[in-house]
Amino acid sequence: MNNLFNNIRFWTRSFLLKLAKDLKPSESKGHVIRESKNLFQKEIKIPVFISFIFTIIAVYVMLVMGVGVDLKIMFAVLIFMIAVVVFFAAQIQNKEKAVLDDNDAVVLMCLLFINSLLTFQISKEYLSPFASPVSAFSIMAAMLLSLRLGGVYAVCLSLCVAFLNDMRFDIFLTMLGGAIFVVANVHAIRKRSDFINVAVKTVIANSVLVSMFYLVGNYDNFQFKYNLFYSVLNGIFSIVILLVCMPLFERVFSRTTNIKLIELSDFNNPLLKRLMSEAPGTYHHSIMTADIAEQAANIVGENSLLARVCSYYHDVGKLKNPLYFIENQTPVHNPHDNLNPEMSRIILISHVKEGVLLAKKHNIDNEIINIIRQHHGTTVMHAFYHRALEVGLRVDTEYFRYSGPKPTTKISAVIMLADSCEAACRSIDNPTATRIKDMVEKIINNKFIDGQFSVCPITLKDLELMRDSIISTITSIYHARIEYK
Numbered sequence: 001m002n003n004l005f006n007n008i009r010f011w012t013r014s015f016l017l018k019l020a021k022d023l024k025p026s027e028s029k030g031h032v033i034r035e036s037k038n039l040f041q042k043e044i045k046i047p048v049f050i051s052f053i054f055t056i057i058a059v060y061v062m063l064v065m066g067v068g069v070d071l072k073i074m075f076a077v078l079i080f081m082i083a084v085v086v087f088f089a090a091q092i093q094n095k096e097k098a099v100l101d102d103n104d105a106v107v108l109m110c111l112l113f114i115n116s117l118l119t120f121q122i123s124k125e126y127l128s129p130f131a132s133p134v135s136a137f138s139i140m141a142a143m144l145l146s147l148r149l150g151g152v153y154a155v156c157l158s159l160c161v162a163f164l165n166d167m168r169f170d171i172f173l174t175m176l177g178g179a180i181f182v183v184a185n186v187h188a189i190r191k192r193s194d195f196i197n198v199a200v201k202t203v204i205a206n207s208v209l210v211s212m213f214y215l216v217g218n219y220d221n222f223q224f225k226y227n228l229f230y231s232v233l234n235g236i237f238s239i240v241i242l243l244v245c246m247p248l249f250e251r252v253f254s255r256t257t258n259i260k261l262i263e264l265s266d267f268n269n270p271l272l273k274r275l276m277s278e279a280p281g282t283y284h285h286s287i288m289t290a291d292i293a294e295q296a297a298n299i300v301g302e303n304s305l306l307a308r309v310c311s312y313y314h315d316v317g318k319l320k321n322p323l324y325f326i327e328n329q330t331p332v333h334n335p336h337d338n339l340n341p342e343m344s345r346i347i348l349i350s351h352v353k354e355g356v357l358l359a360k361k362h363n364i365d366n367e368i369i370n371i372i373r374q375h376h377g378t379t380v381m382h383a384f385y386h387r388a389l390e391v392g393l394r395v396d397t398e399y400f401r402y403s404g405p406k407p408t409t410k411i412s413a414v415i416m417l418a419d420s421c422e423a424a425c426r427s428i429d430n431p432t433a434t435r436i437k438d439m440v441e442k443i444i445n446n447k448f449i450d451g452q453f454s455v456c457p458i459t460l461k462d463l464e465l466m467r468d469s470i471i472s473t474i475t476s477i478y479h480a481r482i483e484y485k
């Protein structure tokens with residue numbers, strides 16, 4: 001008896017400790033940062049546990065109300081919900097654990113689920129289940145969260161629509177077919193007008209599946225035409241939902257989508273325009289870095305468009321003092337000649353901080369701001385360290401390090417390497433293929449030995465692939481002569 005009492009006490013205590021831990025809002029790790037005073041850059045601090053519990057209860061109530069309030073049905077909904085939650089949790093646990101570190105993503109995930117269920121109820125009540133815009137919500141999940149989660153949403157939401165409509169298999173398969181078809185092509189969406197393609201694809205997939213069920217005798221002529229009509233309406237609803245909700249969710253939840261990246265890569269952007277006119281050397285360096293980073297990101301399976309855009313903005317902090325950076329100096333004038341190495345160090349370090357401030361002021365996405373902050377990691381400013389030694393200062397290498405942080409994501413490491421390799425290869429006299437190869441290898445090895453990738457999920461294989469890609473891109477940029485021996 002005493003043993004049982006102790007066990008109960010132990011399990012209660014463990015449960016309460018776990019609950020207290022879960023109730024604490026998790027700190028964002030990796031790609032998301034929120035510090036700005038800007039309302040849209042503030043992280044939504046709703047604990048993950050609360051978000052999930054609230055969503056599960058809300059979805060349960062909506063399903064019960066949609067199917068009918070009855071004890072048996074309530075039990076059936078409970079079984080259905082458990083199955084969906086287990087499937088969803090398994091998918092997140094396996095491949096999308098990082099999402100749980102981002103409060104914004106979790107809130108968005110829950111909001112997408114509740115909103116979609118609400119829309120499905122309205123479709124069922126006033127139109128037809130075939131008008132339920134499963135594709136629109138799945139593509140939003142794919143673009144705002146991840147491709148995998150887009151697929152998971154497609155399955156879960158199709159199941160919910162079918163459950164709301166007497167567990168009809170034809171509805172499940174039609175919704176799933178349309179949603180999977182558009183989610184699989186999510187990479188093709190690069191501008192808002194591409195949402196029309198999403199709608200067309202949804203209509204085509206749904207119509208084909210409705211026709212299939214008609215051919216096997218599931219519908220009579222009237223039902224066939226009725227379902228086809230609502231399949232077309234589904235496409236129209238999808239466009240409206242995507243056009244209204246996507247910009248809103250992108251902004252409120254600070255999501256970086258391909259559409260936003262294309263908008264940011266426009267050279268009419270005020271920040272890029274300033275870079276072009278006030279720091280032309282840095283602008284050119286950023287363009288070259290973008291070419292290198294894009295290829296390297298592609299080869300390690302990262303978003304090449306994100307790499308390109310991050311490269312454009314990585315050095316915007318140099319706008320504060322453009323002439324103190326080598327790429328903007330003339331061969332006859334270097335302002336650092338009149339400064340002591342400690343002062344030069346401060347100016348160099350400040351370009352990272354200034355870049356973050358400028359990017360925040362211009363509402364650049366947090367994912368890009370994070371890369372601006374990490375693009376030098378904690379590397380040593382060797383030139384000024386050696387100058388300090390030359391002028392007789394007794395300084396430690398640690399004093400001449402950038403303030404970091406080190407890259408925490410693969411894409412951040414890509415930008416760091418592309419940036420350093422571009423800058424270093426610029427200084428090579430007569431840049432032949434061999435010299436470029438030696439320089440790139442030296443830079444990557446030094447960064448690795450210096451521990452710059454110690455908190456980054458990058459493998460040696462990735463580094464090898466990136467090395468080859470960077471060598472090949474820089475060589476083709478400089479049209480180097482191949483040295484024959």
Ligand SMILES: [Fe+2]
Binds near residue numbers: 314
């Ligand atoms: Fe920089």
Ligand SMILES: [Fe+2]
Binds near residue numbers: 285289314315419
């Ligand atoms: Fe740079």
